[in-house]
Amino acid sequence: MQSFRTEIENPIVEKDIIELEKKIRLFKEGKVDEERFRSLRLARGVYGQRQEGVQMIRIKLPYGKVTGDQLHRIADVSDEYSTGRLHITTRQDIQIHYVSLDRTPELWADLEKSDVTLREACGNTVRNVTASEAAGIDTDEPFDVSPYAHAVFQFFLRNPVCQEMGRKFKMSFSSSDKDTALSYIHDLGFIPKLKDGVRGFKVLLGGGLGSQPRHADVIYDFIEVEQIVPLIESVLRIFDRHGERARRMKARMKFLIKDIGLESFLQLVDEERKALAYQSYPIETSGFDLDLSKVGLKVPNVNIADVAPYEEWLKTNVIPQKQEGFYAIGVKVKLGDFYTDKARKLADLVKEYAGDEIRLTLRQDILIRHVRKELLPFFYSELQELGFTELGYNSTLDITACPGTDTCNLGIASSTGIAVELERVLKDEYPEYVNNQDVTIKISGCMNACGQHNMAHIGFQGMSIKANKLVAPALQILLGGGVLGDGKGRFADKVIKVPSKRGPDALRFILDNYKSNAEENEDFLKYYDRQGEKYFYELLKPLSDTTNLTEDDFIDWGHDEEYVKAVGVGECAGVVIDLxxxxxxxxxxxxxxxxxxxxxxxxxxxxxxxxxxxxxxxxxxxxxxxxxxxxxxxxxxxxxxxxxxxxxxxxxxxxxxxxxxxxxxxxxxxxxxxxxxxxxxxxxxxxxxxxxxxxx
Missing domain, CATH: 1.20.120.330 (Nucleotidyltransferases  domain 2)
Structure with missing residues (x-):
């Protein structure tokens, strides 16, 4: 390992990587307990996957920001240590799979050369701080939340307060009252506000998804920006001290608040303030405003032969920025998967012709920012060659899905396979949903909700179902979730379970019924509320019959072998067995x-x-x-x-x-x-x- 240590300039980072290498060696020599080693490697972004002997590496990218050089570095690392595939997560990270454990310290060292970290991307830590991908360019935002998300990321990275908590801790920063960063499902969520010209945040506490979703509580309608870091530290200290550690399923913040009550929790938070190093923490905001006068000055000549698809692309995938004359381009990335050859070309494109950054989105897509209007034809032409002009960015067609049984230990049924089929159904049979942003579809391979299925208008959760002593893959169908804005949201109802191969028919039943019976200008949530859960249960009930299953029903989407329910030990911040x-x-x-x-x-x-x-x-x-x-x-x-x-x-x-x-x-x-x-x-x-x- 000596060959790469001296190339890392930051001694703290170098120490971290050497420590990982040392613990890997001690673990292989039998000198470190397996469960303790798991805790250490998870906190360094090294996650066991479904396939034995290889690891998933999660790259932590605060608020989804990636520069051209960083994207090149990530692509190089994926080619060197993995398979060349990059996977965008619903928390704006990038994951690469099939990495040898022995090579993870070297991989991490290579990433750090471009200021990219693995630290605390997994484990019982503060996870990636997410934010609206449009932060800084959003026409509705009171101010850019990017500096605040960045400051929070920096302050709590390697902070001793949050290294070995009972469970993971998630935070988000929305750019406006639209709440596109989903504050209500986070342990702490922040929505920007201006009060008499003073910057501050509405703060929500204790939200979460999983098998028991909880809507976060509003604890401040307005708190000045200098107070958010002390508040977060106080909350983390109380969570660390009082949070459950033995029962993993009860260890999230939402359960602690339920156990001791919100008022008691906030009293403990207030009492903790005396112990903090900072009673107020000013946040530097300079350096986040790009000098756009120097961006995209060279405009290549482009001739678009077929204008109609280009104009459709402008309608569905191009977004005006608050900076006059500049636009953002949404790239729909199917299932969040793209490859290093395209990543490098995209990196060169944004570096030379845009603002030298992309933002990864919460819907597993890419947002290119700071593109001059006159450069849009050129970008369309270049992105078309990469296969990055598919219509439907942020639309119903833009289905969110976790990796499911592809690589995850906890996957029960294929989420990616059914996602591909549902997208095909929408394209072929429901073209009106290509640019519909009022209905969202999300899929998770298990109850842990990494695909956020239980906050979608139409959600699918991977399950299994018994029929004639055999086990078939199944989908729990959920309806009626959604983001309402300004910290308000709703969770979907569990309506019915059907065999997985009937998932497309379930979608057809729902959309056809909505189209036939909705009143004028009645959106999907209002229609669902008017009809009610029981109505949709009866509508879908014929699909739940397991007495007439065929051989095909016992083969999951994307597979050609008979389904076997095989759930491993999850590593989503698993509780450690102590010696x-x-x-x-x-x-x-x-x-x-x-x-x-x-x-x-x-x-x-x-x-x-x-x-x-x-x-x-x-x-x-x-x-x-x-x-x-x-x-x-x-x-x-x-x-x-x-x-x-x-x-x-x-x-x-x-x-x-x-x-x-x-x-x-x-x-x-x-x-x-x-x-x-x-x-x-x-x-x-x-x-x-x-x-x-x-x-x-």
Whole structure:
């Protein structure tokens, strides 16, 4: 691994990559527990896939922004370490598949040469910070949210507060009240507002999808921009401390709020503010406004022979920017998959003739920004050669689907296969939906909703169904979800389950019924509400009959072999199985990190590392007793009850008094030094206690 280490200029990044390489080696030597290793690699964007022996790599691209050079770098990496295919996710990341674990440190090092990271793209961390792809060019936006999304990404990357939480944490920034970044389904969602000329955000907390979707609560109608980073840190600290850790399915923020109540949660958040390094955090916004006077000055001559398709493309795929004379071009990317040869040509195109950036979208597409009006014919011609002028950007035809059983361990039925077939049906039989943006179709391969199926007007969820002692692939059909704007949205109803091969007929039944019976100017959601869930259940009920299945019904879309339900162990921030020795070892590492932060003058970071070491150490002794430790708060409480109050483990005062110094003191140098000293002393005493217990 020596050949690439010296090429990385950032010592923090270099240390990260060396650590990954070291842990891979220790894991293969049997010196690191498999579950602990899984936690570490997930936090470095390395995710096990359905096929044994290879990894999916998730590349973290804050708010979906990618420059021409970065796209070239990603393409080079995909060719070198993978198959040349790039997959855009619904969180504006890029994934590449079939990567050898041994090569992941080298892959990461290559990406970092163009300031692209894998860090915290997976795992129990702050995931990619998403934003409306039109941020900065949106004609309806109060201001550009890109600088704020970027600042949040930077502040919490490698931040000790959010490295080993009970579950993942997701944030979004919408560009306007249209809420195209879907604030209501996020742990924290932000919608920009202007109040008397002052910039701020409407803030929503505790949303989520999955098997139990929850609409986020509005916690602020307006908070000034300087307050968003302190607010986020306070929320993360409380989530880290009180969030569930033993029961993975109950570990998201939405369940914590349900358990303790929104008011109590916000009180804890407010009480935490004293411990923060920043009571206010100004965000730099310069450098985000492109000098458009220098963009796209060269206009090649282009002759478009067939004008009609070009004019249709202008209507469906070209969007006016708020910058006069400039346009954005939407590229519909089927299932989010495109290849490195096209990626390189696209990178060169935007670098030379546009604003040298693309934004990946939440619907797995590409938005090219800052294109002069006079360059639109040229872009059409160039994109047409790449196969990137297909109509229907952001339309009903633009179906969102997760990878499903193609590569994901949790996939139950093929989401990509049915997506391809539904798109074919729409193109051939319902051309009026090519430019319809009022109906969305989304598909997930399982209940985890990576394809966001339960917030779509028409959603499909991969399932299985039994018939004559055999198992066939199936689809749960959901109806009535959608984005309403300004932080409001609705979740779809689970209407009925049908065999997968009848999914296209289900879509036909729904669209034909809507066309025949909708009142004038009645949109789909109003029509659904008027008719009701039971009406659609009866409409689709004939398709659910399993007494008349054919051989074809037992073969999933996109496959030629009989369906087998094979669900593996999911790695969507899976909860770690803890070993006592490993926990104590990690406590020692955390204290070392606290020492490093202290030496660098980062008092708040040092304090949080020391706090984590204290809690980990206590957890180790509780685990040794066979006790459940489902949150940091419960660890602190139990340690007092089991060890301190019984006299089994002597300590001055209470353990809660020791641990909770973190929320009662400002992050000064004096407190950081004192707290680290306490943490080390507690670790040393616990280590000796454990050795005595083992030996006796």
């Amino acid at each position: 006592v020795a490993t926990l104590l070892f990690e406590s020692e590492e955390k204290n070392n990190s606290a020492e490093e932060s202290l030496a660098q003058g980062r008092w708040a970071d040092s304090i949080y590392h020391a706090y984590t070491a204290i809690v980990n150490t206590a957890k180790a002794l509780l685990v040794a007793e066979g006790l459940n430790t489902n949150s940091q708060a419960s660890i602190i409480k139990q340690f007092d009850e089991v060890f301190v109050e019984t006299g089994k483990f002597a300590i001055d005062g209470s353990f809660s008094g020791l641990a909770y110094q973190i929320k009662k003191n400002e992050p000064t140098q004096h407190f950081a030094e004192s707290y680290l000293k306490d943490s080390k002393a507690f670790y040393h005493k616990a280590d000796q206690f454990r050795k005595h217990e083992v030996e006796s």
